[in-house]
Amino acid sequence: MSVSFVIDPLDFVQNAGIHHGKIPVDALVRLHDFLFDKEGELIYQISGQFDKHEKPGLRLEIKGKIHLSCQRCLGKLPHTIDLQTFLVLAKTEAELDQADEDEAVDAILATPDMDVVSLIEDEIILSLPISSCHTEGECSIQELEFIKNNLTNKKSAHPFAALLALKKTN
């Protein structure tokens, strides 16, 4: 399944364009590598605006919930996406290089057939935490069960081991 929404970004800004919609997580194929499952959907709004320096740009808001994989237990890790960003539109590669020198500015090249869905996917991937884990003690039940079973097995395999050890030292 794939969705796309293509704009000419400079036209979009000129016309003070605004658009909102929903994207199923399932459709964001490049994001799938980071996910536990493909459930959920994201809502987004994109609007064409000029920034305070009169530069054209795209304001992007993305909200929704996705499920990452915990890097410790590989269990489901709910993650909330709540992104707001302003991307300055560079008209040429040179302008893009110039804009990139300013760390406070996020710039993208204004190609005449920009796929907004792909842009949204990029922004989500960039926003993901480098390391994603459950908070301490919240790892998946399977892992806890596994540890518990392991402990029980050890106990039942050597019921008097601790006692013997005690006797020896005395």
Ligand SMILES: [Zn+2]
């Ligand atoms: Zn975990």
